[in-house]
Amino acid sequence: MQIVLIGYMGSGKSVVGKALADRLELPFLDLDDHIEEELGMSIPDIFRKKGEIFFRKKEHEYLKEILLSKDKVVLSTGGGTPCYSGNTDLLLDKTPNVFYLQLSVASLTARLADEKDHRPMISHLKPEELQEYIGKHLFERRPYYSRANHTISCEGKSVDEIAAEIAAKLV
Numbered sequence: 167m168q169i170v171l172i173g174y175m176g177s178g179k180s181v182v183g184k185a186l187a188d189r190l191e192l193p194f195l196d197l198d199d200h201i202e203e204e205l206g207m208s209i210p211d212i213f214r215k216k217g218e219i220f221f222r223k224k225e226h227e228y229l230k231e232i233l234l235s236k237d238k239v240v241l242s243t244g245g246g247t248p249c250y251s252g253n254t255d256l257l258l259d260k261t262p263n264v265f266y267l268q269l270s271v272a273s274l275t276a277r278l279a280d281e282k283d284h285r286p287m288i289s290h291l292k293p294e295e296l297q298e299y300i301g302k303h304l305f306e307r308r309p310y311y312s313r314a315n316h317t318i319s320c321e322g323k324s325v326d327e328i329a330a331e332i333a334a335k336l337v
């Protein structure tokens with residue numbers, strides 16, 4: 167079974183993915199961690215030294231490789247993964263278990279305020295610019311996220327509650 171979590175930065179894809187994998191006793195993979203390991207560089211360094219286009223190319227390559235080689239996996243993607251290189255089509259072709267973890271702009275802003283420094287898409291923003299940026303960015307990305315098989319509203323829910331909700335919807 168392949169289960170894929172998508173959603174904006176800070177929506178909890180990694181922490182929920184890990185909890186879900188533990189609950190289901192499936193291997194867990196975080197696409198960003200995998201890219202960092204394969205390339206031997208942190209995500210900020212990849213963006214800084216190689217540029218975003220290089221990152222998106224590698225993101226696509228590794229995503230394809232993982233989906234082809236791992237039959238059993240809970241995969242947490244990066245916030246931009248579904249929005250490039252036909253990646254959403256790839257995901258939806260491979261599994262009926264693609265979940266969008268949805269949070270409001272206000273909640274995402276609150277979560278990302280303290281941890282934007284290691285996220286190259288937002289690290290250059292001033293704190294007061296964050297909410298407007300996220301609002302616009304999410305508006306652009308929503309059409310991709312919305313193609314998931316299921317949208318899980320994560321507002322006010324614990325990690326375990328979200329993992330349980332996903333587990334109940336698996337096919």
Ligand code: S3P
Pocket residue numbers: 173174175176179198209243244245246247285286287
């Ligand atoms: C990105 C999100 C990040 C990471 C990279 C680009 C994006 O993943 O893939 O910094 O374009 O939204 P997280 O959603 O895990 O922060």
